[in-house]
Amino acid sequence: MKSTRQQWIYTFLITISIILTPPIGFLGGFNGGNPEGQTTTELFLPADYAFIIWSVNYLGLIALGIWQGLPNQKDNPRARRAAPWLAVTAVGNIFWILFAGSVTTVPLTVIALLVMEISAWIAYFRLDIGNPDLPTSEKLLHVPLRVYLGWLAVATIANSASALNILGWSGWGLSPVAWTLIMTVAGVIIAWEVGRRVNHDNIFRAVFVWAFIAIFVAQQATPAVAWAALAAALVIAGMIVFTLPRQRLLLQNAR
Numbered sequence: 001m002k003s004t005r006q007q008w009i010y011t012f013l014i015t016i017s018i019i020l021t022p023p024i025g026f027l028g029g030f031n032g033g034n035p036e037g038q039t040t041t042e043l044f045l046p047a048d049y050a051f052i053i054w055s056v057n058y059l060g061l062i063a064l065g066i067w068q069g070l071p072n073q074k075d076n077p078r079a080r081r082a083a084p085w086l087a088v089t090a091v092g093n094i095f096w097i098l099f100a101g102s103v104t105t106v107p108l109t110v111i112a113l114l115v116m117e118i119s120a121w122i123a124y125f126r127l128d129i130g131n132p133d134l135p136t137s138e139k140l141l142h143v144p145l146r147v148y149l150g151w152l153a154v155a156t157i158a159n160s161a162s163a164l165n166i167l168g169w170s171g172w173g174l175s176p177v178a179w180t181l182i183m184t185v186a187g188v189i190i191a192w193e194v195g196r197r198v199n200h201d202n203i204f205r206a207v208f209v210w211a212f213i214a215i216f217v218a219q220q221a222t223p224a225v226a227w228a229a230l231a232a233a234l235v236i237a238g239m240i241v242f243t244l245p246r247q248r249l250l251l252q253n254a255r
Contacts, residue, residue, distance in 0.1 A: 007069040010083040014065030017090040018058045021097050042161045043180040043225045046214030053151050053210065060144020061090050067141055078138075081126035085119045089148075092116035100159075107163035113156045120149050130199045143203060150207025153190055157183050177224055184228045187212070191236045200243040209233045209240075 064086055068079040096112035099105040128134060129142045161183060164171075171179055191208040195201050212233035219226040 007074065007079075007083065010087045011065045011069030013087040014090040015062050017087075017094055018062050018065075021058070021093045042158070042165060043176055043219055043222055044158050044161055044183045044215065045218060046211055047218040049217075050211060050214030053147065053207070056144050057148040057151060058093075060141070060148060061086065064141055064145060065090065078127050082123040085123040085126065088119035089116045089123065092119065103166060106159070106166050109159045110156065110163050113152060113159055117149065117152045117156065120145065120152065124149060124198070130201065146201055146203040147207055150204040151211070153194070153204075154187065154208060154211040157187055157190075177222060180222075180225050181228050184212070184215075184225075184232050188232050188235055192239055195239070195243075202240045202243065205236055205240055208236050212236070 064082075067073060068076075068083045068086070073079040092112055092115050096109055096116060099108040099112055124145060127138070127142060127145070129146065161179070174182075187208055191205045195205045198204065212229040215229035216226045216233065219229065
């Protein structure tokens with residue numbers, strides 16, 4: 001009984017946190033993923049359509065929260081181990097959206113995002129994502145969490161730039177375009193290195209392709225940024241194609 005009660009407490013926390021996040025963002029001035037009052041020439045910003053990916057993230061977190069609360073998952077060790085961390089990352093969304101609503105608290109979004117990322121990665125490993133022997137239903141439920149982690153990585157890069165600008169960082173004399181190019185390279189490195197460490201998780205990498213194409217669309221007024229973003233998207237897409245055979249081999253060897 002205690003286990004079932006805990007399951008539904010986590011289900012409630014995850015679900016209510018995700019349901020409350022959009023209206024809190026709307027009331028708090030969060031607009032299109034870009035904090036209101038953000039005084040920055042930041043160029044690492046995708047087109048508005050890219051933010052629809054939050055719908056996938058939020059619906060996926062709710063689905064995982066409900067799944068771990070089902071009676072038939074009471075004895076599933078993966079569900080039990082992951083549930084508290086799914087709750088932490090879900091609640092973290094509320095703090096992130098609150099901090100993003102005011103220019104004075106935008107720097108705190110970086111802390112919120114890091115908490116969300118760390119807890120989501122812990123859930124990732126405790127769900128044993130990448131294990132080829134898991135039931136198909138669990139593998140499907142894992143997809144939105146993998147997308148979520150990719151988008152959190154992109155959001156952390158963007159929010160870090162916003163926070164540094166708001167804190168008055170001079171950029172060591174480099175122009176905003178130069179720093180955006182550096183951030184683009186950092187995104188490519190993260191897509192490769194993090195993906196490599198989790199059995200070449202190409203769903204995680206595909207989120208970077210989505211983000212960089214959206215940056216290309218949004219930043220046509222700055223050709224250097226736009227074309228660098230498109231090049232980054234193509235490089236990461238190449239990673240995905242190149243590592244697909246290796247990913248299959250890793251999964252076969254894990255059996």
